Amino acid sequence: MANRWLGFVTLLVFTFLLGPLVIMLVSSFGEAGVLQFPPENWSLKWYANIFQGSMFMTAFQTSILVSFAGNMLALLVGLPAAYAMSRFQFKGKAFLQTLFISPVLIPGIVLGFALLRYIIVTFQIPVYTALFIGHTIIMLPFIVRVISSNLDNFDFSIEEAAVSLGASRVGAFFRIVLPNIKSGIIAGVLIAFLESFNNVDISVFMTGPGVSTLPIQMLTYVENYFDPTIAALSVLLMALTAVLMFVIERLVGISYFTKK
Amino acid sequence: MKQYGKYLFLLPGLLVLTLFMIIPIAGTILSTFFDAGSFTLAGYMQYLQDPYFLNILWVTLRTSLLTTLICILLAFPAAYYISKCRPRMKMILLLLSIFPLLTSPVVRSFSWMVILGKGGIIDNTMALFGSDTSISILYTPTAILIGLVHLFLPLSIITLVGVMENIGDDVVEAAKSLGASASTTFWHILLPLSVPGLMTGSILVFVGSFTAYTTPALLGGRESVISTFLYQNAVTLNDWQLASVVATIMIVLSFVVIGIMNWLAGKVAVRGGNIRG
Amino acid sequence: MSHVSLQNVAVAYQKTNILENFNLDIPEGELVSLLGPSGCGKTTTLRLVAGFLQSHQGSIQVGGKDYTTVPVNKRNFGFVFQNYALFPHMSIFDNIAFGLRQRKVSKKDTYTKVMEMLELVGLQHFENRFPKELSGGQKQRVAIARALVINPDLLLFDEPLSNLDANLRVSMRSEIRRIQQESGIAAIYVSHDQEECFSISDRVAIMNKGVIEQLDHPAAIYHRPRTSFVASFIGFKNFLRFDRRSENGQKPIFYKGDSTFAVSYEKDTGSMTGVIRPDDIRIKPAGPPVTENELSGTIITAIFLGRSYQYEVKTEHGSFTANQEMTIPFQSGDSVVLDMPPHKWVLVEESEVPSYAG
Ligand SMILES: Nc1ncnc2c1ncn2[C@@H]1O[C@H](COP(=O)(O)OP(=O)(O)OP(=O)(O)O)[C@@H](O)[C@H]1O
Numbered sequence: 001m002a003n004r005w006l007g008f009v010t011l012l013v014f015t016f017l018l019g020p021l022v023i024m025l026v027s028s029f030g031e032a033g034v035l036q037f038p039p040e041n042w043s044l045k046w047y048a049n050i051f052q053g054s055m056f057m058t059a060f061q062t063s064i065l066v067s068f069a070g071n072m073l074a075l076l077v078g079l080p081a082a083y084a085m086s087r088f089q090f091k092g093k094a095f096l097q098t099l100f101i102s103p104v105l106i107p108g109i110v111l112g113f114a115l116l117r118y119i120i121v122t123f124q125i126p127v128y129t130a131l132f133i134g135h136t137i138i139m140l141p142f143i144v145r146v147i148s149s150n151l152d153n154f155d156f157s158i159e160e161a162a163v164s165l166g167a168s169r170v171g172a173f174f175r176i177v178l179p180n181i182k183s184g185i186i187a188g189v190l191i192a193f194l195e196s197f198n199n200v201d202i203s204v205f206m207t208g209p210g211v212s213t214l215p216i217q218m219l220t221y222v223e224n225y226f227d228p229t230i231a232a233l234s235v236l237l238m239a240l241t242a243v244l245m246f247v248i249e250r251l252v253g254i255s256y257f258t259k260k
Numbered sequence: 261m262k263q264y265g266k267y268l269f270l271l272p273g274l275l276v277l278t279l280f281m282i283i284p285i286a287g288t289i290l291s292t293f294f295d296a297g298s299f300t301l302a303g304y305m306q307y308l309q310d311p312y313f314l315n316i317l318w319v320t321l322r323t324s325l326l327t328t329l330i331c332i333l334l335a336f337p338a339a340y341y342i343s344k345c346r347p348r349m350k351m352i353l354l355l356l357s358i359f360p361l362l363t364s365p366v367v368r369s370f371s372w373m374v375i376l377g378k379g380g381i382i383d384n385t386m387a388l389f390g391s392d393t394s395i396s397i398l399y400t401p402t403a404i405l406i407g408l409v410h411l412f413l414p415l416s417i418i419t420l421v422g423v424m425e426n427i428g429d430d431v432v433e434a435a436k437s438l439g440a441s442a443s444t445t446f447w448h449i450l451l452p453l454s455v456p457g458l459m460t461g462s463i464l465v466f467v468g469s470f471t472a473y474t475t476p477a478l479l480g481g482r483e484s485v486i487s488t489f490l491y492q493n494a495v496t497l498n499d500w501q502l503a504s505v506v507a508t509i510m511i512v513l514s515f516v517v518i519g520i521m522n523w524l525a526g527k528v529a530v531r532g533g534n535i536r537g
Numbered sequence: 538m539s540h541v542s543l544q545n546v547a548v549a550y551q552k553t554n555i556l557e558n559f560n561l562d563i564p565e566g567e568l569v570s571l572l573g574p575s576g577c578g579k580t581t582t583l584r585l586v587a588g589f590l591q592s593h594q595g596s597i598q599v600g601g602k603d604y605t606t607v608p609v610n611k612r613n614f615g616f617v618f619q620n621y622a623l624f625p626h627m628s629i630f631d632n633i634a635f636g637l638r639q640r641k642v643s644k645k646d647t648y649t650k651v652m653e654m655l656e657l658v659g660l661q662h663f664e665n666r667f668p669k670e671l672s673g674g675q676k677q678r679v680a681i682a683r684a685l686v687i688n689p690d691l692l693l694f695d696e697p698l699s700n701l702d703a704n705l706r707v708s709m710r711s712e713i714r715r716i717q718q719e720s721g722i723a724a725i726y727v728s729h730d731q732e733e734c735f736s737i738s739d740r741v742a743i744m745n746k747g748v749i750e751q752l753d754h755p756a757a758i759y760h761r762p763r764t765s766f767v768a769s770f771i772g773f774k775n776f777l778r779f780d781r782r783s784e785n786g787q788k789p790i791f792y793k794g795d796s797t798f799a800v801s802y803e804k805d806t807g808s809m810t811g812v813i814r815p816d817d818i819r820i821k822p823a824g825p826p827v828t829e830n831e832l833s834g835t836i837i838t839a840i841f842l843g844r845s846y847q848y849e850v851k852t853e854h855g856s857f858t859a860n861q862e863m864t865i866p867f868q869s870g871d872s873v874v875l876d877m878p879p880h881k882w883v884l885v886e887e888s889e890v891p892s893y894a895g
């Protein structure tokens with residue numbers, strides 16, 4: 001009996017969670033210039049509309065470029081940090097661990113504003129570069145966290161074995177440690193990528209002539225038009241998200257999300 | 261390895277964080293306490309007496325609290341159900357919860373515009389029943405609340421499923437073997453043991469909805485919450501002094517909430533013993 | 538001249554000294570094991586020799602070469618880890634070949650050597666498997682092969698068998714001994730299993746708190762512990778501190794209260810503490826008056842051990858533990874006489890005896 005009731009609540013919860021997304025998916029195929037559910041006539045023209053004009057395409061390129069470059073920089077500085085924090089004991093470790101996670105603790109909108117004020121205005125860094133820096137900062141915690149949790153399960157005597165057999169420290173890292181945490185690194189990179197690609201809070205402060213990420217471009221569009229183009233674009237983004245989610249699940253398993 | 265060698269690994273990351281996070285944030289916070297070089301609290305005095313600002317603060321706090329509460333109420337039974345499912349079904353339901361979590365907040369908030377807006381589904385349905393005035397809850401605090409619950413419910417569910425899986429069947433079976441009914445087991449074993457995880461989840465939801473920008477920006481219209489207020493002042497009105505004050509208030513409130521909840525969770529965890537040895 | 542020589546080395550973790558003025562010499566081809574209670578510094582010693590830790594004083598020499606500051610990867614010592622530490626992402630072949638590849642050995646030679654090693658450790662046809670497809674014992678063989686194939690100047694084992702079940706441990710240890718003797722490479726072997734150390738080693742070093750209390754052949758350690766710590770560690774449960782001694786011709790007599798004990802020894806160290814194993818005490822029913830090397834007492838507890846009974850006997854000089862095979866055992870409360878023959882007594886130097894050993 002209790003189970004029936006629970007099942008019913010669960011059904012409602014998932015309807016609430018997924019219903020709007022499904023409705024949007026269906027409406028995106030409508031022909032009319034306003035969103036209808038269910039649509040009277042069907043069409044793919046709003047999907048075509050996304051690729052018309054450079055508005056979304058340029059923003060998409062910017063988003064990809066910023067997320068990718070930021071990801072690489074975050075990996076470059078995050079990987080050695082995660083390694084040291086798992087491998088060594090040293091003073092101030094707990095503090096440093098918190099520090100590397102702290103970009104997710106600071107409200108995004110606050111960080112965005114602070115970056116606008118100091119990076120762009122005070123330091124006079126160009127908007128594009130600032131965008132890249134901002135995204136590096138927000139990706140760092142995700143990279144460090146996923147890699148750290150992988151390294152914490154790594155048995156470092158394996159690395160020592162390699163060194164005792166003649167490998168250099170650097171060689172042992174690349175040939176022994178890295179291959180064993182590879183899937184964790186890829187998962188970290190993908191999760192960070194999604195986080196950055198979907199980011200609004202930082203990017204919204206960092207727009208300029210010709211510089212705007214896809215989510216910001218979508219926000220701007222919605223303010224002015226209410227046709228199904230955004231619905232169509234949303235559907236494409238959901239497809240991308242679904243693909244990445246399955247890849248992450250393959251790599252580190254679903255438990256990454258449930259065990260924090 | 262020499263002691264300093266270890267810090268070398270952290271140096272690049274520390275450099276990036278110092279330059280592009282610590283300095284900007286610290287600068288923003290410090291700037292609110294100085295006016296023309298002298299220490300002042302005038303900024304705070306001014307805005308903490310301004311009814312307009314206080315109202316925004318109140319609306320934001322109320323909305324975040326309600327969001328947290330609704331998320332717990334909905335997530336708890338769902339998470340309990342999911343944790344009891346067979347592995348295959350559990351996997352599917354978890355993936356269905358993770359998917360919205362990874363989906364862009366813009367997309368998710370927009371999907372509610374489709375439903376709540378003028379000419380949206382609710383509006384159309386009302387028209388069907390003969391209501392001639394087109395009503396719309398889009399651009400109201402209720403719309404923000406719905407959007408935020410939608411945004412944070414997956415996080416609550418997933419956190420709680422994690423917690424319940426950690427409780428483990430042995431405890432539940434022990435209770436049952438001692439003659440506890442399903443409902444006794446739930447109220448006296450599962451619920452108390454879930455409290456620390458529940459708190460962690462609630463911190464995330466509360467702080468998240470308190471500082472969320474995208475959802476209120478899309479669904480709130482002219483109705484401001486603290487984050488959209490910060491954005492307006494910073495970008496539209498160019499009032500950096502006010503924006504910095506708001507930013508500082510947001511940081512302080514977030515950290516106070518995190519601190520209090522962590523402290524509470526710590527107390528509960530100590531008293532209840534930690535789950536899984 | 539010894540092959541391995543540690544002179545006055547010292548290691549400290551966070552300012553706590555773990556090893557101080559530590560010395561150890563090992564001749565060519567010899568296997569020395571380090572035995573001691575948990576936390577006494579066995580692993581630390583081994584990691585120091587391997588080069589994972591640095592000594593801040595003294596020197597480490599192997600084969601006449603100074604290794605004190607040579608980094609791990611330039612040492613050419615084979616290290617066998619407790620948890621095997623096989624490379625999970627490499628096949629067995631690649632695991633064993635790893636060290637050869639670091640040394641730029643030709644492809645052909647690598648192949649031949651790896652195959653030889655697989656044969657030596659009895660794992661022919663396993664080369665294409667991965668570590669997770671092997672049993673614990675097989676993994677340990679691979680680990681040994683991997684350490685051996687580089688033709689190391691020294692082999693280091695850190696509790697290599699402690700993750701295996703009891704039967705496998707026994708067969709693996711004789712295999713390790715066989716391989717070590719065949720290759721003739723000196724080895725340091727850490728374990729806290731006494732029997733394992735005694736059966737496998739040329740000599741055993743008993744360590745206590747970062748100090749070697751005795752380094753000797755297994756039988757010598759077993760029969761002639763030098764200190765009270767070593768004695769208690771290897772099973773001498775009964776300690777008696779004598780009051781005085783007198784030289785009576787060739788036979789020294791020790792006194793404790795009214796009791797007298799004749800004790801035979803090889804070398805007179807002037808020590809006044811005698812130890813004796815539970816197995817070496819004979820228990821007789823009380824009857825005729827007690828004579829030299831006898832002590833009367835009362836049974837406190839009797840525990841059935843299988844082959845024998847273990848008795849706790851209360852005497853005027855404290856309680857004694859004695860093992861005896863019997864068909865009709867004593868009961869607690871029985872009055873008995875303990876017979877402790879002169880040649881079973883060992884005189885030891887006083888050293889700190891850890892509490893668990895009593
Ligand atoms: N990384 C470390 N940091 C601080 N202290 C350490 C560290 N490693 C070991 N120690 C300390 O050094 C002492 C010796 O440790 P070691 O590992 O050498 O003991 P062991 O004889 O191998 O013990 P076991 O039989 O338990 O393996 C112990 O007191 C231990 O607590």
Ligand SMILES: [Mg+2]
Pocket residue numbers: 579580581
């Ligand atoms: Mg050890």
